[in-house]
Amino acid sequence: MESNNLFSLEEKWEAIVTCDHSFDGKFFxxxxxxxxxxxxxxxxxxxHYKNICFFNHAREAVQQGFRPCKRCRPELLIDSYDPQQEIVEKTKLFLEKNYEEKITLDTIAVIIGxxxxxxxxxxxxxxxxxxHEYLEQLRIQKAKNLLMNTDHNVTEICFQIGYKNLSSFYKHFKKSCGCSPHQFRLNQKKSKPPV
Incomplete structure (x- = not known):
């Protein structure tokens, strides 16, 4: 069994048994x-302890003919891997690409798996x-951008960003920004320095 000089075999075994994140990237x-x-x-x-061997680097394990675990992804060039974070990132990416569509939690779950x-x-x-809250925040950010940078009216913006009715859009916009979309646009125009 190979040994990493930084840690004893007992320390490594304890890290494996307790699934200690602080040892990730320090050995495999x-x-x-x-x-x-x-x-x-x-x-x-x-x-079983008798069935394991240690490596300082993932490439050493690959060179010895071992395959990377699909659960913890040791081949990724990052110190630690959190599969839950991958779920979050995939969800954010899906919402950012499809914010203008009607999206349900069930739809996202099927896509993410x-x-x-x-x-x-x-x-x-x-x-x-x-x-859902992340999607609302995303839509409001898109609305603010359109209000500041286009001449589209509020109704057009409402439907462009995925709302199906004006009252829902107004309610979420006011909750997030403290004013109506129309007032937000007026405030932005007043605060812009003259050209």
């Missing part, structure tokens, strides 16, 4: 019986908002 371990290598924080079933409950809970834990 491979399971001889499965042919897979992992980060110390991997949530996979704890292997997780249950609606898991998606909602994970997104809120990582961002502090629900996917």
């Amino acid at each position: 371990y491979a399971v001889k019986t499965t042919g897979i290598f992992c980060r110390p924080s991997c949530k996979s079933k704890t292997p 997780v249950s609606p409950y898991h998606l909602s809970r994970t997104f809120k834990e990582h961002t502090g908002t629900s996917p």
Whole structure:
């Protein structure tokens, strides 16, 4: 079994058993019986101690013929990998590309490949908002940009950013900005220096 001089074998084993994130990027371990290598924080079933070997770098494990774990993604050139963060990033990307469409939590969950409950809970834990609240914030940001940089009327903007009716748009805009879309546009024009 190879040893990384920075940590004893006991420290490494303890890190694996406890799935300690603080050791990620400092060493990797491979399971001889499965042919897979992992980060110390991997949530996979704890292997038998006699079946593991340690590596300082992911490339060393690959050179020895081990495959990267699909759960903890040790081959990625980042110190730690959080699969939950990947769910959040994919959700944000989907919302940013499709904000003008009618989007439900179920739709997003199918696209991302997780249950609606898991998606909602994970997104809120990582961002502090629900996917729906994030979508509303995104739409309001797009509306503000259109109000400041185009001559489109409020009704056109409302439908361009994905709202199906004006009252819902006004309600969310006022809640976010403290004024109506029309007032927001007037305030922006007043604050712009003359050319």
